[in-house]
Amino acid sequence: MKKTIEVINELQKEGIIRKYAVGGGIAAIIYIEPVLTYDLDILYIPEKEEKGLIDISPIYKFCEEKGYKFEREHIIINEIPVQFIPVYNKLVQEAVEQSVEVEYQNISINALKPEYSIAIMIQTFRQKDKERIIKFLEQTKTDQNLLQNILKKYDLEEKYNRFIDSSNE
Amino acid sequence: MNNKYPSFSNIQELFKAKKEYHKNLAKLPFEEKIKILVKLQKLAMGFPSHSNKIRIVWKIDN
Numbered sequence: 001m002k003k004t005i006e007v008i009n010e011l012q013k014e015g016i017i018r019k020y021a022v023g024g025g026i027a028a029i030i031y032i033e034p035v036l037t038y039d040l041d042i043l044y045i046p047e048k049e050e051k052g053l054i055d056i057s058p059i060y061k062f063c064e065e066k067g068y069k070f071e072r073e074h075i076i077i078n079e080i081p082v083q084f085i086p087v088y089n090k091l092v093q094e095a096v097e098q099s100v101e102v103e104y105q106n107i108s109i110n111a112l113k114p115e116y117s118i119a120i121m122i123q124t125f126r127q128k129d130k131e132r133i134i135k136f137l138e139q140t141k142t143d144q145n146l147l148q149n150i151l152k153k154y155d156l157e158e159k160y161n162r163f164i165d166s167s168n169e
Numbered sequence: 170m171n172n173k174y175p176s177f178s179n180i181q182e183l184f185k186a187k188k189e190y191h192k193n194l195a196k197l198p199f200e201e202k203i204k205i206l207v208k209l210q211k212l213a214m215g216f217p218s219h220s221n222k223i224r225i226v227w228k229i230d231n
Contacts, residue, residue: 001203001227001228001229002229029199029202029203029206030199030202031195032195033191033194033195033202034194034202034203034205034206034209035206036206036209036210036213037206038210038222038223038224038225038227039223071223072223074223076225078228079225079227079228080225080227080228081223081225102199103199104199104200104203105200135191135195138188138191138192139191139192139194139195140195
């Protein structure tokens with residue numbers, strides 16, 4: 001996994017992506033108990049922001065030159081399936097911009113703050129997101145002011161409150 | 170009274186202990202959690218998958 005992270009950091013260093021943050025299951029595992037996942041989701045801000053079509057070919061080209069194979073939407077980097085997801089809305093963009101550095105075997109990895117992870121899960125709201133939100137709230141410390149501000153800014157407050165009320169029933 | 174095994178005076182206490190166990194797992198260092206994840210991946214590979222999602226046991230010894 002260390003080598004995989006090094007390749008992702010290299011993409012940022014080479015200017016192929018402006019900034020990235022680990023999202024999905026692995027971002028959750030940083031803060032909560034381990035949950036089963038098979039892929040490493042990398043949310044990223046592209047170096048060139050163009051309206052319309054998102055060009056992810058520079059990432060694929062970089063990885064292909066290093067000899068990594070593709071499998072459907074994943075790039076297999078050192079036997080870890082990595083999915084690169086360009087930021088797809090303003091909340092996700094801010095979440096990546098505000099990401100924090102986490103250490104893994106003495107190297108840094110950018111990861112979403114728990115408050116942003118919760119807000120994104122409220123937005124996506126799949127069954128697994130609902131389960132993870134509960135775990136985040138039970139198992140890790142969250143900055144409630146920051147969370148409320150994010151939810152308010154992205155009009156997610158009501159959806160969040162309804163979810164919390166229903167999960168307490 | 171045998172103190173070798175934990176005892177709970179009521180079911181609420183048992184649930185509380187269970188919650189505490191999960192909280193303690195959450196407090197483990199990230200590296201340790203990744204090791205547990207790989208164990209989970211290995212275990213899950215023993216079961217058939219009903220989705221077409223990619224399933225690979227991660228290589229973390231590098």
